[in-house]
Each structure stands twice: as structure tokens, then as C-alpha cells.
Amino acid sequence: MMTMNWQAKWIWGEGVESPRNEWRCFRKTFDVSAVAESRSGAKLRITADSRYVLYVNGTRLGRGPVRSWPFEQSYDTYEVSHLLKVGEENTIAVLVMHFGLSTFYYVRGRGGLLVELNDADGDVVVATDTTWLTSRHLGQHPRAPRMSVQQAFSEYVDATAWDSSWMELADNNTGWSNAIALGSVGMAPWTTLKPRDIPMLTDETVYPVRVESLAKVRSFHATTAIDVRNALNDGSEDHANRIEFTGFVVTSIRANCAGLVTLGFVHGGECLRALSINGEVISQDQIYGAIPERYMDVNLNEGDNLLVIDVSDNLHAGKLQFGVYGEESGELSFVAPVELLADQSASTFFRIGPFDAIIPIDHQPVRELNWKHPIYLELLGSLKRPEDLEQFVDWFSPIDPKYVSEVDVFALSVWRKENVKFAVPAQLQNAIIPNTEAGIVPLFEGYDTEVLFDLGKEYSGYLSFEVEAEAGTVLDWYGFEYLSGQYRQDTFDLDHTLRYVCHEGRQVYETPIRRGFRYLALTVRGAKVPVRIYGVTFIQSNYPMAEIGRFECSDALLNDIWEISRHTTKLCMEDTFVDCPAYEQTFWVGDSRNEALVSNYLFGVQDILKRCLRLVPGSKHQSPLYVNQVPSGWSSVIPNWTFFWAIACAEYYEQTGDEAFAVEMYDAIRYTVEHYLLKIDESGLFNVEGWNMLDWSPIDQPNDGVVTHQNMFLVQTLRVAAQMGRIAKDEGGAAIFEAAANELASAINEQLWDEEKKAYIDCIHADGRRSESLSIHSQVVASLTGVVQGERKQIIDAYLVQPPEHFVQIGSPFMSFFYYEALAKLGEVRLILDDIRHHYGMMIRHGATTCWEQYPNFLENRANPDMLTRSHCHAWSSAPAYFLGREVLGVRSLTTGWTEVEIAPVPCGLTWAKGSVPHPAGGRIDVSWSADESNRTIQLKLSYPEGMMARIRLPEGYTGSITEMKLGIL
Incomplete structure (x- = not known):
């Protein structure tokens, strides 16, 4: 049995502890002749900060590690016997990509690599130490722009500057140096190492x-991208929180001759408050195009032209991307205003400020920016020549070139x-x-x-x-x-x-x-x-899973919709569930609850959800309310996302019957719920300052005050906490949470119901003002969570069946998931299918191969009618794959662990349907039915694992035949 003790040391190269966007190469050559007899069980363990690619004798073996908190660093284990060469020299090579800043899926640590190769007896063959060779990847440009605030960096590689065979056995180690030993396993920031808890991802x-x-094509003659966020806010690499500041970026545009040029800014709307060329402030009527593309035609003088950009903003990404195009002006380039600081001419761009800076907490600034700072007010139009900068010398400093990209490939590609x-x-x-x-x-x-x-x-x-x-x-x-x-x-x-x-x-x-x-x-x-x-x-590359779930029916449109839902879910299963494979690749806690339910009906895998749920409590050092994406450098709380996490913990238990996991998660649920109860105000309602979101639609859901849907989901969460408490044998805690749920539900019904309008209002603002708007969202959540009872429930349920036109309507497929859940409780499956056909059918008509993040004409995409949605692949939108299996095939669990399952198909005008649903204990449930609506008959065929009890129910008003087959269990 191989011991888990580590002999390897953490290693890195010379330089700063946490370099920005550094690719560092490591390799070790060794002879395996001494261990030839026992090499059959050789295992290699590895981890790195931030990410690695592993090669053994030139063969790429894997990538990793999985995302984790630095204080719970994950490591991977590989079987490598088949790649080792007996009696010859062998090479282990590792490319480590260190981000040097926090993202939405990584918390900044420091550069480091840890590798150990053990034989079958656990004896060390090779381990990282100072004999390993290392070199920075000389072909990689560390000044490549950030992908986004959610992610790390884009890529710029010069193959002329680096031998692509570096990972193979090398006779020449010129330029390589010995690694530096940082310390033993257990050193900070990686104080605990944990083995990878999911399989390796696929390669297809x-x-x-x-x-x-x-x-x-022709594009800009000169481009750049500047990380304004980090360049003007020292220390901001350590977090991914929003920042507010006032300040300027200054450079000169050098033209070979005078002429008209086009200056273009192509980014998400941040970091361009105003600008001037040679002291002439560009007026708004000179700017054409709309955010995110803004252009202006300006005349440049021969030589250097002073460009001053007001980058003051409340920003998250903080990236300034722009280019200049000119046919008349000859060669164009960005140069430093050298007359001012000739000794700092290595820096092309300079900053003035920041004059004021704030890191907002929970989406609310702790104070207002000082927009009336005298220097800020007078600066823009007063700078006509480089020597004019001397009057601001106390506020003036070069921007480190590492924050300034040599070229912006994105700008060149889109304009x-x-x-x-x-x-x-x-x-x-x-x-x-x-x-x-x-x-x-x-x-x-x-x-x-x-x-x-x-x-x-x-x-x-x-x-x-x-x-x-x-x-x-x-x-x-x-x-x-x-x-x-x-x-x-x-x-x-x-x-x-x-x-x-x-x-x-x-x-x-x-x-x-x-x-x-x-x-x-x-x-x-x-x-x-x-x-x-x-x-x-x-x-x-995705989480490995068998595609057990199937669905097909007499409606070809529903079949296409099921398929895009399946493909979307697959793409969003990486080392965690993620929101989307493009924009963010982030484990958003609330999204994953719905994604997990869909995955249950498609793939039946559980390890990925288990690791997702376990990651969330690691954020308690950021907030006891738990943050909305983990592990992340953004300390942001969406209360509903924490509530969905707790609900998902209970649903995982109900899916698997894993009582030990339920007990484990109860401690974390209890911790955060107790802190949420501290936010109940004197009126008895949950009142919090945070990102109080549920949907991309104009609900009245302010970031400060009492938000109705949030209060209702807290009621459900308190009941989940009580349920988990009973499983954990904490009867006292369970009773407290159950009582708190009842009290909060009573307060909601007393204060958030509008008797005149016969509906729940959306919120009570911090100043006491009651919301004047009504949304279908608040009514859906009231029904779904069981907050509404009695006669009011009949009123609310009628709204769900026929949403009033004056209510704010649903804006995203994410919210539709909850709507469908509520309709399913009412038995309104036909309405679910009609809504799926309407919204998802529109996606299909526009050529969708994956599910969209939003429905058209809501919030972010209103300005551009061609922009149907932001993200075209979002797993929070994959509801059809769940509801078609659950409602049309009719496969629903009745007991914990699916020991009893109801099979009750609902035809809803379909003439036939067939498919499969994974059983969490193994095997699958196959269902096939054909129906004749004219004579109300149905023929139902099904097979399922022998250990499962099937409760079969034909649709109401139908007669027919049932054919069952029980499959043996190994």
C-alpha cells in the first residue's frame, strides 16, 4: 500500500513569489533501471499553483489541478508505468501556468510545483527538489491581456523563441537553472493537501x-489593452472585488505625418469616461457607435500627440482596449511623453491618480467617491503638451509595462x-x-x-x-x-x-x-x-460520464430541445458545474442546484455535485453568508444562491440516501443559517444588503431592503435546515429552524401580501417604501415554497396558470426552472410543454445548439436587437432535459435513494414517447409509451432494476396495458 506521506518539496524559480501570467517549465531526467522490477505499479502525484500540464517522456498525461481553495489544495494521481522506459533515461516535464491574481475560479496563492513518483511499494523514485531544472517559457508573452475578470489571461506565444520539444529528453540544458525549494508539504498557502475527488476529465x-x-481584412494599425484595474489600484490582484476610483491614463500617439485617424475603443463600457487629444476634449457628438464599440475620427499632428483618457469608474474587469487606424498618417505607435520623464521612457503609458478609490462591499459603496477633487476637475482639458504634465508630477507615475499588452488581438479581430x-x-x-x-x-x-x-x-x-x-x-x-x-x-x-x-x-x-x-x-x-x-x-474536455439519459417523442421540436439541453449540461460539467464554457467557466453556487437536477436525469453521476457542495463552506472566511461563486476572489453574496446550495444538499441526500454526507453538510448549513437569522429585522422579515437577485428581468429586487422572493426561499432553507438537523440527530436545532421558518412565513403573509391587488409585492425598500410593481416571480416562489396557503393559494395558482400581463414576466430560463417546478406541483404539465416549445423553440429557430442564458429583450441585450442573449451556452437553462424525463416519461422518485419510484407518464397531446432515466444506485429506468387521445388508451412498457419498487400510474382518464421487466442486480 502506497503511503500518502510526501517526500517532495514545493519548488519554483527565481523572481517574485506570485508573478503575473508566468508560464514556467520544469523537468527532471532519471533512470528507472534500478526499479525495473517494481515499475508496474508506479504512481505519480502532482499539484501546482495555478494550473499545470504534465508530460512523461514527451507524452501529455494530464492537466490540473481541479479548482480548490489554497488551504485545501487538490492533488492528482496518475498511473505512469506504461510510459516509463526500463533501462533508459526518462523525463518528467511540467508546464506550470501561474496567474498572479485572483479570478472567479482561483484565489491567489504563489507560484509552486509539487511532484512525487513512487513505485508499487511506495518508495520514492523521483520527487521535486533543487535538482529539478526550470526555465520561464521564453516564447510566452506574460503581457497578454486578461480574458475577463472572471478568468485569467489570453495567450500570446512566439514559437521562434522557444523549442517546442522542451518536455522531451534534452541534451542541452542551456538557459535552464536549478529550481528553488520553497518548503515541505504543509507550508502556506497550501496548508492542507487533498486527493482529487473526481475522475480525470475527458479528451474527445x-x-x-x-x-x-x-x-x-484590414484592422487597426496599433492596438493595446491596459489592465486599468490593477495598474491604478495597487494590491487589487489579491481579490476580484469591484473597485471605484478616479484617475487618468496618459500616452502619446506618434504619427509619421499629420492626418485623420480613427480611434476605436472596443470593450465592455468601462474605463472611458472622457478623453482629450492635445488638449482638445472629445465631445459626445464626435463619438459614434454604441457601447461596447465607440469610435471617433480625430486629426493628429506630425510627431507625438498627447492622449489623456479619464478612466474613472465603478468597475469590475477594468480593461481598457483600444486601437488607432490611419491611412494618411503613416506608421502609428504609442510612445511615452518622454519630455516629462525621459528616464522612465521604458513605460509607454502613465497614470495620473488615483485621486480616490473604494472597494465596495456587497454591491454597495461604503462611501461616495470624491468627484470634486480639484485636480480631477481641471486636468482633462488642461493637458495640451507633454510639458503640461509637470504640474501634476506628484500624481504622475509610469504604468508598469506588465499591465500594458503589446497588442490587443481581440480588437484586431472584431474591428x-x-x-x-x-x-x-x-x-x-x-x-x-x-x-x-x-x-x-x-x-x-x-x-x-x-x-x-x-x-x-x-x-x-x-x-x-x-x-x-x-x-x-x-x-x-x-x-x-x-x-x-x-x-x-x-x-x-x-x-x-x-x-x-x-x-x-x-x-x-x-x-x-x-x-x-x-x-x-x-x-x-x-x-x-x-x-x-x-x-x-x-x-x-468535460467530466466523464455515460450518457444514460434518453428522450424521444412524437414532437420533433421537443426532441431538438432535449438534445440542446443535454449538450449544454455536458459542456458545463468541468471539475465542477460551471455557468458557461465561454464567458466565465465559474462555479456559481445557485446555478449548480438546477444543473444537478438536470444531470441526475441525464448522467446519474454524483461525485461532481458532492465536491461542488463541499467547496461552498470554504468561503466562510469571506462571508459567513457564503459567497455566490467558489473558490473565488470575489467576496460577493447572493442570498438566494446560498439558499439553493442548502436545498441542493438536501436534494443530494434525497437522491443518494448518503446519510453521512447529510450529517457532514448539516454543520455547514447550520453555521450559515444561524448568521442569516441575524438579518431578520424588528418586523420579523429578512432584511439584508447584498446582491438580492433571482432573475435577469426588471423585478423590484433592490440590493438593500426586504425582497419577497428572497424571504420565501429563506423559509424553504430553514425547513431544509430542520430536515438535515433531524438526520444529524440535532432535534433542538431542528426545532429552532422549524419555528423560525413558521415565524418568517407568517411575517411574509402579514406584510408582503397586498390585499387590494391580491398578490405578493416584490419588496419593501430600505426607506420603508412598498414596491408598486408585481411580478410573476414572487407568486411562483410563494407557491413553490409553500408560503402561500388557503384561499390565497387558489388565487396565486391561477396567476401561475395564466400570468397577468401587468406582472413583470420571466426573463431567463433559470427562472423558468422554478416556474416549471411550481406548475408540476399543480399537475399543469401541458403548460410546461407549451412554455418550453415557445421559449426554447425560438432558440432552435435561431440555430441554437445549446441553451441560452437569457430570453431576448431583457436587460443586457435590449440595446441590440440582433443580440438575442449574452451567453449562448448556459447550463442554468437546461430545464427541458429534467422536466421531459420527469413529467412526460413520468419518472419521479418517491423515497430517499429512489428505492420507490413513481412512473406516471403524462401524454399532453403526444402520441408516443420513450427514454431512459439513470437510477442513482446503478442501472436505469427505461420507459416507452404510446397513446391514443381519441379513445383515451395508452400502452406502457418499462424496465428497471430489481431492487427498485415501481409505483405505476396511468394518466387520469386513460385505460391501457402495462408491460414490466425487472433487471437483475449484480
């Missing part, structure tokens, strides 16, 4: 289905001054088919060439390509989700780009950075000879 090769288009399309030649179209001749990318003199690939549907994983090119040829890759005719939905708050500078000849590159997209634009820049494409592939 996917090919594009076609070349969508070919075009010659085209010219975009002329051509028919795709057959030889280029065939390049996507394996084992065919190379596709040749045509050259256009004076232009770049864009080739757009379509993967056929969205995927989540890692891009790989094989090309032949001349050294120095630039390949800019950019992935996005949606295309419709001439409209391309560019991801302005997400940078899914990769710049790859080719070395001479034929070459293969596989990115170590996860991305999610359907469409992939390749722009070839600076090529003197045509690039030859030998292959573009995508490695789909």
Missing part, C-alpha cells in the same frame, strides 16, 4: 464541420476597416477533413486573410492546429459563440484569443488554456508565403 477530438467564410469576402476554395474547405491535403490560405497584398471555421456546435476545451509557415508569420485565433447571416456576436467582455508566431516549417501547437466557442476565426498576418493548414482540431 472534434473537427470543424466547414470553413464558414474567407475574407481579406475591420475593410472586410471583403470570397467564395471558399474547395482545397481550403477540404483542409478541415483529416487525412487530406493541406489547405492553402491565400494571400492578398496589403491585407490580412481571415478564415472562419464552424465546429457545428459549441464545445469546451483546448484548441490544437498543425500548419506549415514561414518564420515570423502571425496566426491570430479568436473564438466566439454565435453567427447569423452578416451578424457576428463578438464577445466584448471576453477575450478568447491566441496569437501564435510561427517558427520555420511544419509545426503543431496545442493550447493549455481552456476555451468555449462554436466559431473560430483565424487571421493570418505578415505572411510572405501562403500558410498551409494540415489540421484544426478541438479537444472537448
Whole structure:
């Protein structure tokens, strides 16, 4: 038995503890001849901060670690015997990507690698120490822009500067140095190590289905992306919280000759309050385009032109992306105002300020910014020449170049001054088919060439390509989700780009950075000879699961909807459930409750949910109310998300019957619920300052005050706490929570019911003002949680069946999930199907291969009628895969652990349906039925595991036959 004691040391290279966006390579060469006899059971354990890619003798073995809190660092274990070479030298190589800042899925630690190879007896063969060699990946540009505040960095790799075979056995170690030992296992910040608690993710090769288009294009002549957030707010790398500040960014635009240029800003609306060129403030009527694209045409003088940008803002991402295009002005570039500080000319951009800065707490600022600071008010229009900056020398400092990207590939990819399309030649179209001749990318003199690939549907994983090119040829890759005719939905708050500078000849590159997209634009820049494409592939990577769930029926539209729900859920199962594979890749706690229910009906896997639920209490050092995404550097609380987590803990117990886990989670539930009870005000209602959200729609749900739906979900959470308390044999605690639930429900019915309007209002504001709006949301939650009773329930249930037009309507498929749950309790399955056909059918008509985050015309996408939703793949929207199995097939658990299951199909006008639902104890429940509505007959066939008791119920008013088959259990 191999011991879990570690002999390895944490190692890193020279430099700062937590470098920004550093790729560091490690390798160790060793001989296995001494352990040849016992190598059959060799196991390698590894972890790193932030992420690693592991190679053994040049073969990529795995990626990791799974996301975790640094104080509960996860490590992976690999069987490596099949890769070791007996009697020869072997090489373990690891690429470690250290972020150097906190994201929505990583809390900043420090750079580090830990590796240990043990034989079958547990004896150490190789372990990280100072004999390991290390080098920074010299081809990787650490100044690549942030992807987004949720994620780490985009990618810029120069293959001419780094040998791609570095992970193999090397005769020449020039430029490599010995690693530095940081300390033993148990050192901070990784005080505890935990073995990986889920299987390794999958590798599934996917090919594009076609070349969508070919075009010659022109874009900006000079671009940059500046991390304003970190550049103007020292220490902000340690968290991902919102920041408010006042300040300026200053540079000069150098033009070879005077002329008209276009200055374009292409980002999510932050960091551009105002700007001036050579002291002339750009007025609003000079700016065209709408957020996130804003452009202006300005005249530049020959030489240097002073650009001052007011970047004051309440921001989260804090990325300033812009470019300049000019045909008349010759070469354009950004340069430092060297007359001011010649000794600091290495820095191209400078900052003035910040004059005031705040980190808001729970979505509310602790105080107001000082917008009347005298320097702030006078500065913008007073700077005409670089020497004018001298009067602000006390506020003036260079921006560290690490915050300033050499190029913004995203801006170059989304803005085209010219975009002329051509028919795709057959030889280029065939390049996507394996084992065919190379596709040749045509050259256009004076232009770049864009080739757009379509993967056929969205995927989540890692891009790989094989090309032949001349050294120095630039390949800019950019992935996005949606295309419709001439409209391309560019991801302005997400940078899914990769710049790859080719070395001479034929070459293969596989990115170590996860991305999610359907469409992939390749722009070839600076090529003197045509690039030859030998292959573009995508490695789909997700939690491994058998696709047990099935559904098919007489309605082809419902079949298509079920399929996009299945594919969406699969893409959003990584090392945790995530909200989406593109924009965030974040474990949003509330989203995962609904995702888990869908997954139960599709895949039947439980380990992924178990690790999700266990991660949440780790956020108590950020807030005793638990934060809404974990592990994360953003200390943000959505109370409903914590409530959904507690509800999901109870649902996990009901699904699996895992009593030990229920007892384990009860302590964490009790801890946070006790803190939530402290937020009950003197009126007896839950009153909290936080992100009081439920849906992307204009509900009156202020971030401070009493929010009705939130109070109702707290009632349900208190009852869940009581249920879990009884399982944990804490009868006293259970009684307290049950009493608190009853008291809160009474207060809701006394104070949040409007007798005149016969409905629950949405909220009571902090100033005591009662909401004037009514929403279907508050009525849905009242019914779903059981808060409403008696005659009022009849009124509310009627609203659910026919939502009044003057109520605020549902804005996202996430809220529809709760609506469908409430309708299912009322037996209104036909209404569920009608709503699914309406909303999801619209997605299908627009070519959706995955489920959208929002319904059109709500909040974020109102300004652009072509923008149907923000994210085109969001697992919180996969409700149909759950409800079609639960209601149409009629498979519903009646007891904990599914020992008794009801099978009660509901035809709702369908003539037949068939499918499968996984059983949590193993096996599956197969259901097939055909119905004749005219004579009200149904034939039902089913099979299920022998240890399960089936309660079979034909639809009301139907007669028919039932054929059962019980399957034996091994």
C-alpha cells in the first residue's frame, strides 16, 4: 500500500513569489533501471499553483489541478508505468501556468510545483527538489491581456523563441537553472493537501464541420489593452472585488505625418469616461457607435500627440482596449511623453491618480467617491503638451509595462476597416477533413486573410492546429459563440484569443488554456508565403460520464430541445458545474442546484455535485453568508444562491440516501443559517444588503431592503435546515429552524401580501417604501415554497396558470426552472410543454445548439436587437432535459435513494414517447409509451432494476396495458 506521506518539496524559480501570467517549465531526467522490477505499479502525484500540464517522456498525461481553495489544495494521481522506459533515461516535464491574481475560479496563492513518483511499494523514485531544472517559457508573452475578470489571461506565444520539444529528453540544458525549494508539504498557502475527488476529465477530438467564410481584412494599425484595474489600484490582484476610483491614463500617439485617424475603443463600457487629444476634449457628438464599440475620427499632428483618457469608474474587469487606424498618417505607435520623464521612457503609458478609490462591499459603496477633487476637475482639458504634465508630477507615475499588452488581438479581430469576402476554395474547405491535403490560405497584398471555421456546435476545451509557415508569420485565433447571416456576436467582455508566431516549417501547437466557442476565426498576418493548414482540431474536455439519459417523442421540436439541453449540461460539467464554457467557466453556487437536477436525469453521476457542495463552506472566511461563486476572489453574496446550495444538499441526500454526507453538510448549513437569522429585522422579515437577485428581468429586487422572493426561499432553507438537523440527530436545532421558518412565513403573509391587488409585492425598500410593481416571480416562489396557503393559494395558482400581463414576466430560463417546478406541483404539465416549445423553440429557430442564458429583450441585450442573449451556452437553462424525463416519461422518485419510484407518464397531446432515466444506485429506468387521445388508451412498457419498487400510474382518464421487466442486480 502506497503511503500518502510526501517526500517532495514545493519548488519554483527565481523572481517574485506570485508573478503575473508566468508560464514556467520544469523537468527532471532519471533512470528507472534500478526499479525495473517494481515499475508496474508506479504512481505519480502532482499539484501546482495555478494550473499545470504534465508530460512523461514527451507524452501529455494530464492537466490540473481541479479548482480548490489554497488551504485545501487538490492533488492528482496518475498511473505512469506504461510510459516509463526500463533501462533508459526518462523525463518528467511540467508546464506550470501561474496567474498572479485572483479570478472567479482561483484565489491567489504563489507560484509552486509539487511532484512525487513512487513505485508499487511506495518508495520514492523521483520527487521535486533543487535538482529539478526550470526555465520561464521564453516564447510566452506574460503581457497578454486578461480574458475577463472572471478568468485569467489570453495567450500570446512566439514559437521562434522557444523549442517546442522542451518536455522531451534534452541534451542541452542551456538557459535552464536549478529550481528553488520553497518548503515541505504543509507550508502556506497550501496548508492542507487533498486527493482529487473526481475522475480525470475527458479528451474527445472534434473537427470543424466547414470553413464558414474567407475574407481579406484590414484592422487597426496599433492596438493595446491596459489592465486599468490593477495598474491604478495597487494590491487589487489579491481579490476580484469591484473597485471605484478616479484617475487618468496618459500616452502619446506618434504619427509619421499629420492626418485623420480613427480611434476605436472596443470593450465592455468601462474605463472611458472622457478623453482629450492635445488638449482638445472629445465631445459626445464626435463619438459614434454604441457601447461596447465607440469610435471617433480625430486629426493628429506630425510627431507625438498627447492622449489623456479619464478612466474613472465603478468597475469590475477594468480593461481598457483600444486601437488607432490611419491611412494618411503613416506608421502609428504609442510612445511615452518622454519630455516629462525621459528616464522612465521604458513605460509607454502613465497614470495620473488615483485621486480616490473604494472597494465596495456587497454591491454597495461604503462611501461616495470624491468627484470634486480639484485636480480631477481641471486636468482633462488642461493637458495640451507633454510639458503640461509637470504640474501634476506628484500624481504622475509610469504604468508598469506588465499591465500594458503589446497588442490587443481581440480588437484586431472584431474591428475591420475593410472586410471583403470570397467564395471558399474547395482545397481550403477540404483542409478541415483529416487525412487530406493541406489547405492553402491565400494571400492578398496589403491585407490580412481571415478564415472562419464552424465546429457545428459549441464545445469546451483546448484548441490544437498543425500548419506549415514561414518564420515570423502571425496566426491570430479568436473564438466566439454565435453567427447569423452578416451578424457576428463578438464577445466584448471576453477575450478568447491566441496569437501564435510561427517558427520555420511544419509545426503543431496545442493550447493549455481552456476555451468555449462554436466559431473560430483565424487571421493570418505578415505572411510572405501562403500558410498551409494540415489540421484544426478541438479537444472537448468535460467530466466523464455515460450518457444514460434518453428522450424521444412524437414532437420533433421537443426532441431538438432535449438534445440542446443535454449538450449544454455536458459542456458545463468541468471539475465542477460551471455557468458557461465561454464567458466565465465559474462555479456559481445557485446555478449548480438546477444543473444537478438536470444531470441526475441525464448522467446519474454524483461525485461532481458532492465536491461542488463541499467547496461552498470554504468561503466562510469571506462571508459567513457564503459567497455566490467558489473558490473565488470575489467576496460577493447572493442570498438566494446560498439558499439553493442548502436545498441542493438536501436534494443530494434525497437522491443518494448518503446519510453521512447529510450529517457532514448539516454543520455547514447550520453555521450559515444561524448568521442569516441575524438579518431578520424588528418586523420579523429578512432584511439584508447584498446582491438580492433571482432573475435577469426588471423585478423590484433592490440590493438593500426586504425582497419577497428572497424571504420565501429563506423559509424553504430553514425547513431544509430542520430536515438535515433531524438526520444529524440535532432535534433542538431542528426545532429552532422549524419555528423560525413558521415565524418568517407568517411575517411574509402579514406584510408582503397586498390585499387590494391580491398578490405578493416584490419588496419593501430600505426607506420603508412598498414596491408598486408585481411580478410573476414572487407568486411562483410563494407557491413553490409553500408560503402561500388557503384561499390565497387558489388565487396565486391561477396567476401561475395564466400570468397577468401587468406582472413583470420571466426573463431567463433559470427562472423558468422554478416556474416549471411550481406548475408540476399543480399537475399543469401541458403548460410546461407549451412554455418550453415557445421559449426554447425560438432558440432552435435561431440555430441554437445549446441553451441560452437569457430570453431576448431583457436587460443586457435590449440595446441590440440582433443580440438575442449574452451567453449562448448556459447550463442554468437546461430545464427541458429534467422536466421531459420527469413529467412526460413520468419518472419521479418517491423515497430517499429512489428505492420507490413513481412512473406516471403524462401524454399532453403526444402520441408516443420513450427514454431512459439513470437510477442513482446503478442501472436505469427505461420507459416507452404510446397513446391514443381519441379513445383515451395508452400502452406502457418499462424496465428497471430489481431492487427498485415501481409505483405505476396511468394518466387520469386513460385505460391501457402495462408491460414490466425487472433487471437483475449484480
